[in-house]
Amino acid sequence: MNTQSGPTPSQTIGPFFKFGTEWLADEHLVSEDFEGAISLTGGVYDGAGNPVPDAMLEIWQADENGNFPPDTLEPWTGFARRLTDANGEYAIRSVKPGAVASASGELQAPHIAMVVFARGLLKPVFTRVYFDDENEANASDPLLNALEDSNARSSLLAMGDGHRAYRFDIRLQDSFRGLETQFFAFEN
Amino acid sequence: MASATILAKPEHEEDPPYHHGSYQSTALRGPNKTPLILRPGRTENHGAVFGESRIRQNDDDLTRQHPGDPLGEKIVVSGRLLGSDGRPIRNQLIEIWQANASGRYAHSLDDHPAPLDPNFTGGGRTLTDSEGRYRFVTIKPAAYPWGNHPNAWRPAHIHFSLFGRVFTQRLITQMYFPGDPLIDDDPIANSIRDKRVLARLISAFDWELTIPGTALGYRWDIILGGSNPTPEA
Ligand SMILES: [Fe+3]
Numbered sequence: 001m002n003t004q005s006g007p008t009p010s011q012t013i014g015p016f017f018k019f020g021t022e023w024l025a026d027e028h029l030v031s032e033d034f035e036g037a038i039s040l041t042g043g044v045y046d047g048a049g050n051p052v053p054d055a056m057l058e059i060w061q062a063d064e065n066g067n068f069p070p071d072t073l074e075p076w077t078g079f080a081r082r083l084t085d086a087n088g089e090y091a092i093r094s095v096k097p098g099a100v101a102s103a104s105g106e107l108q109a110p111h112i113a114m115v116v117f118a119r120g121l122l123k124p125v126f127t128r129v130y131f132d133d134e135n136e137a138n139a140s141d142p143l144l145n146a147l148e149d150s151n152a153r154s155s156l157l158a159m160g161d162g163h164r165a166y167r168f169d170i171r172l173q174d175s176f177r178g179l180e181t182q183f184f185a186f187e188n
Numbered sequence: 189m190a191s192a193t194i195l196a197k198p199e200h201e202e203d204p205p206y207h208h209g210s211y212q213s214t215a216l217r218g219p220n221k222t223p224l225i226l227r228p229g230r231t232e233n234h235g236a237v238f239g240e241s242r243i244r245q246n247d248d249d250l251t252r253q254h255p256g257d258p259l260g261e262k263i264v265v266s267g268r269l270l271g272s273d274g275r276p277i278r279n280q281l282i283e284i285w286q287a288n289a290s291g292r293y294a295h296s297l298d299d300h301p302a303p304l305d306p307n308f309t310g311g312g313r314t315l316t317d318s319e320g321r322y323r324f325v326t327i328k329p330a331a332y333p334w335g336n337h338p339n340a341w342r343p344a345h346i347h348f349s350l351f352g353r354v355f356t357q358r359l360i361t362q363m364y365f366p367g368d369p370l371i372d373d374d375p376i377a378n379s380i381r382d383k384r385v386l387a388r389l390i391s392a393f394d395w396e397l398t399i400p401g402t403a404l405g406y407r408w409d410i411i412l413g414g415s416n417p418t419p420e421a
Contacts, residue, residue, distance in 0.1 A: 004388050007272050007413030009380050010203045011362040011389065012211075014347060016295035020285025020311035021349065023242070047216040060355045061231060068234040079236035102193060103227040113231045113355050120213030122204035122379045124358065126223070128231075142193040143226065152221075175220045183219055184226040186356040186414060 010123035015054050017117075018083060025081045028093035029061070036064055038164045040129070041091040044084050044116060047173030051088025055118040056081065057170070059092060059129070061111075066098025096131060102142050109137035109144065111156075116170055125183040129168050132157040152182040194224050202413075204379035211375040212336050228356050235353045238281045240315060248314035250286075250326040258308035260289025260327035262403040265363070265391065268320040269410050271352060276320025277412065283313045283349040284324060291332030300332050325403065331370055343370035343377065350410060357414035364390045365406065 030037050040059070044052040058081045063072045082090035094112070102108050112129040130138055138144055138157075147153045158166035174180040206218030226232070246252040251262055265284075269277045287293050287310060290302035294309045308327060316322050331341050345362040352358070364371055371377050371390070380386040388411075397405025 004409045004411050006385065006388065006411065007202060008350075008359065008361055008388050008410045009385050010359060011347075011376055011379075012213075013349075013360045014362075016287075016293040016298055017285055017347065019294050019309055020283055020347065023311075023313070024238075024283075047220075050216075052217065058358070060234065060236060062234075068230065069237060077236050077238070078234060097231075100230040102229040103233075104193070108229055111231060115355070115358050117360055118217055120211075120215075120217030122206065122208060122211070122214060122218070122376070124360065125219060126226075126356075143229075146194045147224075172217050173220055180219055180221050183221070183223040185223040186232065187225055187227050 012119060012122050013056060013117040015119040017056060021056055021081070022083055025056075025083050027080060029078070029080050030093060030095055032093065034095065036095050036164075037093055038096055038166055039091060039093055040112070040158060040166050040168060041089065042158075042168040042170065043088045044090070044118070044170045045088065045172065045174070046120075047175065049174075051084070052118055052172065053084055053086050053088050055084040055088070055116055057084070057090055057114060057116045058082075059094070060113040060115075061094065062097040062100050064095040064098055066100045099137060104142070106142050107140075109134050109141035111141075114170075116172075118172070121172070125170075125172065125181070126185065127170070127181055127183050128156055129158050130156050131160060131166060133160045133162075147182065151178050155179065155181045193227055202380070202382065202385045204381075208375065208379040210337070211379060228354070232355045234355065236351060236355075237279075238315070238351075243313060243315060248312055248324050250308065250310060250312045250324065252325075253309055254307040256307040258288065258305050258327050260305075260308075260330075262325065262399075263328045264323065264325055264397045264399060264403050264405040265346065265408060266321070266323040266397050266405065267407050267409040269316045269322060269350065269412070270320055271357070272411055272413050276316070276318075277352055278316060278318050278320060280316050280351050281313060282316060282322050284311070284326075284346050286310045286326065286329040286346045287332055289327050289330055291330035302330075302332070328365070331368075336375060340375075341370050343368045343374050348410070350412060352412040352414060354414065357412040359410075359412055362389060363408050366390055366393055
């Protein structure tokens, strides 16, 4: 028997979660010598442009072939967690995921799902990380193409340096410049 | 804007809003743009599986993580983790963290002048069993003051981090205790507009969960909304 009548609602992660969550924040998705390893780094910023040093973010993604468990060749959780540092920054070593199908079966450009929690967020923000050097795939991606606002589209692109290092910043709020990251909620 | 990917459907109303005036920190951190409703693709419809390899002995008994006994009232917190379809979420990770019996967190930035307890850290984790059940032994956390407004106090609570079958079910929330008079004036709890929905965060005292002579028991079941995909063929 359960005592509840509907979905459990969200509450903020608060400021003091480190001792409860950092145990899972130490793993990279691939080893340093993995061929095709990328680094994904970035910062989390608030509406005043200040870094958010007490955020926790997670990425969830396919492997380099676009597969998820149990179809991956190597053991693969597709999951990594980071707590932002004193400068609001995070860094994860991963791979660029292979293309995966959308809900309606269209092929999507490579992307990573990301969720961010922080003090002051009563519920998390969900977004997607695409790659700015995937011009062709991005041009036919159903989600990117559905975004009418060009700032919203570019907020989803991780910027590559040409050497497999990508930067993806999360702007929780940026109303003056209109650069707020495009966030998503999901169909229930 | 409606397409095969982005839906025109409004966000569901049960979760708190991003902006809640009486909780000051939402002002600069809550997004101003309304999130677009996305039909989950395969990436959002995959689940993370953690397994037992990183769960250690006593991770689910916060009173046994140090050489001595912690101060405070020992309690059992137990319940089930379910999808909104009523099916149990099996072998999935649940993480908790909380203040000690004086209302102090084992965190370097917590400056509440209540004592730390050398025998209590306040972090725990476990995996649900084959029926979605979980069980923690811990200490009842105390209320603590915070800087949100004059004489602001958080009701006693335990933070919970939950994973469902898929990414879209990811949830972090707080469990409260029955009869706590601070709940009614707490901006965080009351960011949930519907009192019946807020009631889902309040655990129930349960004699069956007590350990006679040792610990009182609180039952709290968790239902993860989000999508409940049928397993892929
Ligand atoms: Fe707290």
